[in-house]
Amino acid sequence: MCGITGYIGFREAYPIIIKGLQRLEYRGYDSAGVMLYDGENINLTKTKGKVSKLEERVITEISNKGSIGVGHTRWATHGIPNDINSHPHMSQSGDLVIVHNGIIENYDTIKKELKTRGYTFQSDTDTEVLINLIEEIKNQEKVKLGKAVQIALNQVVGAYAIAVFDKTKPDEIVVAKLGSPIAIGVGKDFKEFFIASDASPFIEYTKDAIYLEDEEMAIIKIGREVRVRKIRDDSNVDPKIQELQLNLEQIEKGGYEHFMLKEINEQPQAIRDTLRGRLLPNEGIIKISGLENNMKRFLNAERIIIVACGTSWHAGLVAEYTFEDFARIPVEVEYASEFRYRNPVLTEKDIVIAISQSGETADTLAAIKLARSKGAFVFGVCNVVGSSIARENDSGVYTHAGPEIGVASTKAFTTQITVLTLIALRLARAKGTMTSADYRLHLQEMELIPQKIERLLKIDTKIKEIAKKYLLSTNCLYLGRGYNFPVALEGALKLKEISYIHAEGYPAAEMKHGPIALIDDRMPVIVIATNKGHYEKVVSNIQEIKSRSGKIIAIVTEGDATVKEIADHVIEIPETEESLTPLLTTIPLQLLAYHIAVMRGCNVDQPRNLAKSVTVE
DSSP states (O other): OOEEEEEESSSOHHHHHHHHHHHHGGGOOSEEEEEEEOSSOEEEEEEESOHHHHHHHHHHHSOOOOSEEEEEEEOOSSSOSSTTTSSOEEOTTSOEEEEEEEEETTHHHHHHHHHHTTOOOSSSOHHHHHHHHHHHHHHHHTOOHHHHHHHHHTTOOEEEEEEEEETTSTTEEEEEEEBSOOEEEEOGGGSOEEEESSSGGGTTTOSEEEEOOTTEEEEEETTSOOEEEETTTOOEEOOOEEEOOOOGGGGSOTTOSSHHHHHHHTHHHHHHHHHTTTEETTTTEEOOHHHHTTHHHHHTOSEEEEEEOHHHHHHHHHHHHHIIIIIOOOEEEEEHHHHTTSOOOOOTTEEEEEEESSSOOHHHHHHHHHHHHTTOEEEEEESSTTOHHHHHSSEEEEOOOOOOOSSSOSHHHHHHHHHHHHHHHHHHHHHTOSOHHHHHHHHHHHHHHHHHHHHHHTTHHHHHHHHHHHTTOSEEEEEEOGGGHHHHHHHHHHHHHHHOOEEEEEEGGGGGGTGGGGOSTTOEEEEEEOSSSSHHHHHHHHHHHHTTTOEEEEEEETTOOTGGGTOSEEEEEOOOOGGGHHHHHHHHHHHHHHHHHHHTTOOSSSOTTOOSSOOOO
């Protein structure tokens, strides 16, 4: 959940580290810190607050010189956000420095033992315990830093991505991984190396990166190849250098006020990129290699279990409708955080589809491992190439949404739905559960979705005017039916995440079973009322709201006349097939949440208490 970065080489480290922390701030922004080694001294400062506050401290408190250093931006787990609990952390002697993303679960036991050996602790963090454990082992066992790190990590329980520096051996950094991501950027001729939670901090310096696997550690030393070995058995690993499929323009705002707004507007192109090479509507062909290579397994599947968290879980709910409707395969959608702690009934005839934007979601990764241990076939859907989920599953597909920096997911959601719909259509074709005419119609409509979203984005001004009327609301209901019930859930989540207005999503028919008690003239109700699927029923639900003085914002199909007469505000979407409406109805809900949040003075890219990639439990 935190972001770590580091540098060792011939350049000044500080500008690289501080820029890296700015790019990683989506991973956590409770506090930030930096350590620089100038050849003689460790210069370390840290602060509660964002990276911008850290920059101010560096100017007044420490030298920013040196060609080696590490940095950290924190999402608090152990210990409240304050200066002392911020990373980096030093060992008691002051020789060792660590940055850490993850949780050490048995830290308290280790801490008590270290106290009996004379160690004292300044912070409430598990990370300070870990660095002192490493120091104790280094001193008692008379071993080098790398060996001390290895021994220590064999004694801890939990998750980690760490970078450790020892000023008594100032030409190397030791990194290690279990459950949390870490990438090593490799400079030309091994003259410099970069360390980061993802590749964004170093893409302008190198396109070559090594992604450590779980329970691997690396010793990074200038002038030689990265040495990687297994933490458990000390065996050597031949590191694979990958070429990054990322460019600097993708992670900059590009003139937009916020990353979230940029990413909302990128959805037409993101969906085109997701469809490219996979959808050939004129030929009536869908080509997804990960699916084609495992088609027999999918066709023989007794059921599909979808596991995901947050927005990805909502995409899975849409897919439940699609798979069952098109391919007639039973589907269950599970929160990964619950699935992993149950004892689910799984067989070799089950397929588990794991969805994650980052490919690093801790609960989803754990669910994958559980499913595989029970013999199920795991198919991953994720956005980040080379991520842990991409490596852990049996097969899978990338969404190709491009980097998503805003914490509130937007284009990841629509590209996940796009990929899952393609898979459902391909299976329906293979199973013969959809007519040729219907199949081709859906393919043609899918190809048109990006330009229909472009049309929707042009009504941004109208949505902004509606937002002005509800920025002081304290509660909100979102209602939808069928394919658009998950969109109601996602719309409510977006408003909660970034504006801090309490919002709930419900199936429209469930309003009568409790939520209707909340409706009065101060309660805005967003109703998805497209002309496909149960339209008349939704109109009846709108009438029920109106009769109780509720304020109605309706998402309708272009040309709708009935709802226009009832609702207080109407937002029209282009006509499309019912199964594809979620790709359109979600757009105005994203924009509505965005504008309300901005008007309320909220930081939409970095909402309080949240982080983009949830890599801890």
